[in-house]
Amino acid sequence: MADISLHRPFPASEVKAWDYETDVAVIGFGATGACAAIEAANDGARVMLFERGSGSGGASALSGGEIYIGGGGGTDAQRAAGFEDTTHDFAAYLKAAGGPCADDAKCELYAREALKHYEWLKAQGVPYRGNYLPGKHIEPTDDSTLIWSGSEAAWPFCDLAKPAPRGHVIAHMGWGGGRPLIDLLESRARDLGVQVETDARAVALVQDEAQRVVGAVVRIDNQNLFVRAAKGIVLATGGFVFNEDMRRRYCPETFKISSPIGDQDDGSGIELGVSVGGDAVHMEQFFTTCPWTMPEPQAHGVFVNQAGQRFINEDCYHGRVSRCAIDQLGDRVYLLLDIAHFDQPLEMAGITVAGTGESWEEVEVELEMAPGTLSATMAFYNAQAAEGRDPLFHKRLPILTPLDQGPFVALELNFASSYFSFFTLGGLRTSTDGEVLNRAGVAVPGLFAAGRCTSGLPAWGHGYSSGLSLADCTFFGRQAGKAAAAAK
C-alpha cells in the first residue's frame, strides 16, 4: 500500500473502503473552517469537519474576535461615528497593507463585499454593540465595536486612502472575543447539521487518476480513516508558526524572536496543498508585535535603534512598528518616554527599563551610546514636534508629542527576551473563490483553502492591521465553502 504522507497524495485506486462519505470535508475548526462549513451546509452540501484538537477554536479563539470591515459608505458603526468609508478607499488601504505581497483581486472583492459580510456575521448571531471607541487600543477593554486597528491615519497609508477606523469587535466584555465568536459559529454550524469529528488529524489527501482531490486520510484513535469528499476538501488548518523546520526553510527571520502564537499551527495544510501541486507563496512573511502601546501613554513614545536613530512614524499600527523594529541592526530597540508618559510596562511584554536620566544626554550615557546620537535625535524630534511636524517620518498629531520635560526613561524591547508574539502569513495561493492554485495558476480540482494556510488579505508583515486575518478567515472561508459545495 502507498505511504500515508503529508507530502504525497494517496492514490484513490488504493483506497479499499471509505470510512466516511460526505460532500465537503473541512479540515480545521477555527473561524475559517467554521465559516466554510456553514456556507457549504447552507448550500445544501453534506459537510464533515475534522479538527485535530479536542474542540473548535484554533488560533481564532486566541484572538480578540476583531474583524476588519469597511467600504460601501461605511458600516452602521462607522457611519454613526461619522466615518464614510468608500469601497475605493477600503480597497486602496487593503492593497497598501498587503504591500508587495498584496493579492489585488482579493482586496478588491473583499472591499466590495465587506458590508454584506458584516450583515452575514450578524445573521449568524455575532453581536455588535455598534459604538465607536476613540483612541489607540489593541482590543477594547469593554464591549465596544469599532476601533482604529491599523495604520490608516498614519503616513504613508493616510495619503493612499482616506482614513477610517475599521476594526469591528464582537460585543464581549474585555479582551478575548475570539472564543465567543468561534462558539457562535460552531453552534451555527452544528445547527446546520455539520458533522464534527475532533481529535482527528488530516495526514494525507486522496487523489484520483485525473488528479482530482477526492478525499483525505484522517487519523482518529491511532487509525487512518479514509474520508471521501464528493465535492471537495477545504483546508483551514492555519499557518506554520509551530513548525520549526518549516520556519527555518521558509521564514528564518522569525528565529530572531521567541513567542510564536497559534494553536497547533504546524503547517500541515500547506504541506497537504503542496503535495497535490498547490503553490505556496510569500512564505517568508510574518506578523509580529510587542505590546508597546500599553499602558496607553506609552503610545506617545519615540523609538530609536541601537544607533540612536528613529526608524518609523510611531503612530503606525503597533505591529508595523514592531515589525520594522526587528529589521534594525542589532538585537534591540528602545522606546523613549518622558515622565508624563511613563508607566510600568505590561509585565507580559518583557519590556525593561534600560536607562533613565534628567536629560536625554544622561539617558544616552546610560545606554552607552556615543554622545550626540540619541540626544541629537531627541533634540531634533522635540524641536520639530513642538511645531507639530515630523519631517523625517511624518508622525502626526495628536500623538506627536515633544518629550522634553524630564526625567526621561528608555525602555528596552529586546528581540530575544521581550514578548514579540508572531505568526506566519505565507501559505497556499488561492483564487478569490478559495480554489487552491497550482504553480501555473490553475485550480487543483477538488481542493479549496482559506485562512492562514493561505496567503490572503494579511499578506505582508510590515502592513498588517488587526482584524485583517479574521476578515480573511471568515470571508474567504465562506468563499471556499460555497465553492466546494458548488463543485461538480
Add this chain to the structure above:
Amino acid sequence: MADISLHRPFPASEVKAWDYETDVAVIGFGATGACAAIEAANDGARVMLFERGSGSGGASALSGGEIYIGGGGGTDAQRAAGFEDTTHDFAAYLKAAGGPCADDAKCELYAREALKHYEWLKAQGVPYRGNYLPGKHIEPTDDSTLIWSGSEAAWPFCDLAKPAPRGHVIAHMGWGGGRPLIDLLESRARDLGVQVETDARAVALVQDEAQRVVGAVVRIDNQNLFVRAAKGIVLATGGFVFNEDMRRRYCPETFKISSPIGDQDDGSGIELGVSVGGDAVHMEQFFTTCPWTMPEPQAHGVFVNQAGQRFINEDCYHGRVSRCAIDQLGDRVYLLLDIAHFDQPLEMAGITVAGTGESWEEVEVELEMAPGTLSATMAFYNAQAAEGRDPLFHKRLPILTPLDQGPFVALELNFASSYFSFFTLGGLRTSTDGEVLNRAGVAVPGLFAAGRCTSGLPAWGHGYSSGLSLADCTFFGRQAGKAAAAAK
C-alpha cells in the same frame, strides 16, 4: 497522452520510445552544468548535456569568473600575500554570509574542500596568476588573482571570522573572466566525451511508478524528445530572475529595482524539481548591487537614506550596502562625497548628482531635507572619523575618511532608475551531494541539482560576497555530477 508540463512529471509508463539514452543528463550549460558533466564523465558515466541557448555560458559567462576560495591554511595566492586562512574562519564567514538562510552543512563541507577544489579547477586548465591585488575591486582590471570580494574585513563579519581576501579570479586581462572560464570547462567536458545538445529546452521530468526520476522531456526543433537517464538528471538551470510571475509570488521586493541579470533564468529548473516533490527554500532572497564603488574614490563615501540617516558601515561589500539601501524607506538613497573623492560616476550605474554645496548644510537644502538632518549626520560622522572611529556602524580605517573639506556632492542611487542589477538566490533544497530533497528532507531518487536553481552558499542577499555563487556552482555542480554518476 499525459501533458508535457514543467509542473507535473510525465509518467515513464507513457513514454513510447526514448529518443536519447544516457546515464546522466545535465540540464543547463553554465558553470554548474559543465562541472557536473565533467565529474560524471570522469567517473565513467555516459553524459549528455542539454542547453536551451545556442551555446554554453548561462549567467556564469556574464560574471567575472571569480570563485570564493579559502581555508586550510590558505591558497597559494593567499599564503604568498601573507594570509593564513583557517578552515574554521572560512566556515564561520560562509555561515555569517548565509545569515538566517545559511546551510551549515554546505558551508562546512565547502570550507574543508575548497583548497582541493581550487586544485581541481587548475587541473581543468583554469589559469591563475597567483598574485594579490590590494584595495576594493569589483573585478580586477588586469589579470590578478586574489581580491577582497566580500565583507570579510567589515563589521560584524570581522568579529566572527578572521578576515582574509578570498576572491580568486581566473587569469584574464580585464573584466569578464566568466566567459573564458566557461570555455575551458566546456572544452574539458567535450574532451571527456560529454554529448552536448544546444537549443534544447527541458520541459518536463519523467518519473516512474516508484517515484524515481528516470528521464526528461527536451524540446528540440519544436519536437518533444524523450531522454532516458539511467542514473540521474542534474538540474543546472539557474535562478528565476527573468520569470516575473515567479518573482511576484516568491520575491516581490525585486520589483523595487529594475535591472535583472542572467541568461534566460526563468526558474524552469526550480519548477521541474518542485514538480516531483522537491522543496524550494528561501525564495524571497536576492542579490543586488549598484556599482557605487567605482570610480574607486567613491568607496570613501557615506550613505544616507531620505531621512538623512546613515544605515550601514560603508566598508561592507558593495552588494551588502546596496541590499541594505533598498531596505530603506523611500525610493532612493544618497552617497555623500567631498570633492577629493568625487569623480564622474560610471555612466552605466545611472547614479546622478542630486545636490552640491560648500557645506553639508547647503547640500541638505538642495536635497530638500529638514535643517539639522543630513548636516548633523555628517558633523557627527566627521568628528568621529577624525578620531578614527565610527561608533554607530563600525566602519573601519582606511576607508573611514572625514568628509569635511568642501565642496560636497550628494549622488542619488534611485531604486527605479539607477542600475541595481539583481538575481535570485532561492531555489531547490539539496543535500551536500546535490540530491534534490523533498519537503520531508528525503532525496528525490534520480534527481540532482546545483547552482542558482538551488539555495546554496550564497543564500542571503544581505550577506552576499562576490565569488560565492561560482564557488557554489562549480563545487556543488561537481558534487551533483559525482552523485548522479554513482547513483544506482
